Amino acid sequence: MSPLQLAITAILTVAGISLQIWSSAPSRVERQYALQLPSVLLYSLAAALFLFSIFPDSLTEGRALGFGLSGAAGFAAFFMLISFTWLAKTRRRDELTARLKKAQRENAALRRRLAGERPLGEGPSPLAQSTRYDVPLRGSRRHRIGVITGNLANVLGVDVWVNPENTRMEMSRIDEPTVSAVIRYHGGRRDNAGHMVDDAIAKELTERMDGRRHVTAGQVLVTESGELLESHQVRKIVHVAAVEGEPGSGYRQVMDLARCARNILAEVDRLAEVGEPLRSVVVPLLGTGGGNSDLQRTVDTLLAATVSYFEAHPTSRIRVVYLLAYTDVQEAICRTALDACSELSTGA
Structure with a gap:
């Protein structure tokens, strides 16, 4: 050589x-x-x-x-x-x-957003702007799942609002920082000074209870939307028993959130089948308002239950289901969950 x-x-x-x-x-x-x-x-x-x-x-x-x-x-x-x-x-x-690396980058960014980039002692920040993001169910031209950001009071044009209520179906006082209070206040009739003169939704919900003191976890009751029909184009309010109270301990999230989601969608579909033009639903992150819950698990459970419902009911009249993200942390978790869901066509 x-x-x-x-x-x-x-x-x-x-x-x-x-x-x-x-x-x-x-x-x-x-x-x-x-x-x-x-x-x-x-x-x-x-x-x-x-x-x-x-x-x-x-x-x-x-x-x-x-x-x-x-x-x-x-x-x-x-x-x-x-x-x-x-x-x-x-x-x-x-x-x-490549897809695995992308998911790892997204998870790392989310962890930084939740922990590293927030000053010590500062909590999640409420989102002032109402924005929408949704993606189609893979293989379906009919159904979409997404997220709406900000205060529910700023959401317009969604047919059904979901109210996460306690098992006694007692709505929050109108000055409390809850979804229930937002629905109660904006759905009631008010005078020129903004004072409520007709507590329409709370009264109808009491009538729907028909003398019962409580309902089982996950059960839903439907009321009209009161003044929200004119102001926000909301047609129905679906009240779901998503939290349970305990003396001295406050409220905690019910165990079976997936059942809550299935019951909500099934009831909306039932109403749609008898002629109600209900095509869109906004679902708050059930039971997370008091902090006694796992936010990531809640988002994952609600998303999986919604996907499973659409897959089991391909002819569902519901076109889009939105998760409501009130804070920046909730938005980050919801967006990451949607982008990581293999059943959704996110373009990844």
Whole structure:
């Protein structure tokens, strides 16, 4: 083997090793499998040059694209053919790796937003602007799931508002910072000074209780929307028993949130089937207002229950279900959950 051949072999080998190390860097994780091909080609050329320099009388023959190949060219062509065959199978791996890296970046950004970037002692910030984001259910042109941000009082044009109520169906006082209070106040008739003169929704809810002191967790009752029909284009209020009270301990989230979500959607569909034009629903993050709940688990449960309902009822008349994100933290969790949901067509 001549010094020139030995030097070329060494250069090809070192180049292959260097390229393999370079392609293994974290910044190229989405293309690592594909970038292995040039390394393999360099290794094969180095091996062919080495073997046929030492054993010049050896013979390797084959045909490719109608041409006959022999000797070192045939050996190199064989390795190239194997390499391209292997490369064709790596695209899916690179795509999955890229999606995994994207999810990891999103999770890291969410953790920073929830913990690292917020001054110590500062809580979640309410969102002043009402914005909407929704994505279609994969394989369905009919159903979408999304998130609406901000105060429910600023949401216009959604047919059904969901009221997370306690198992006694007792609405909050109008000056309390709850969804129930927002619905009660804006749904009631008020005088010119803004004072309520007709507590319409709370009175109708009491009538729907029909003398009962409480309902089971997850049960829903429907009332008219009162003044919200004119001011916010809301057609119905669905009250769901999403929290349970305990003397001395306040309210806590009910155990089966998925049942709450299924009952809400089933009742809206029932009303739609008898002629009510109900196509959109906004669902607050049930039972999270008092802080005695797992926000991430709540979002995941409500999202999964909604997806499962649409999959089980492909002819549902409901077109879109929104989760209500009142704070920046709630929005971040909802958006991340939607983008990570494999059943939704997020374009990832």
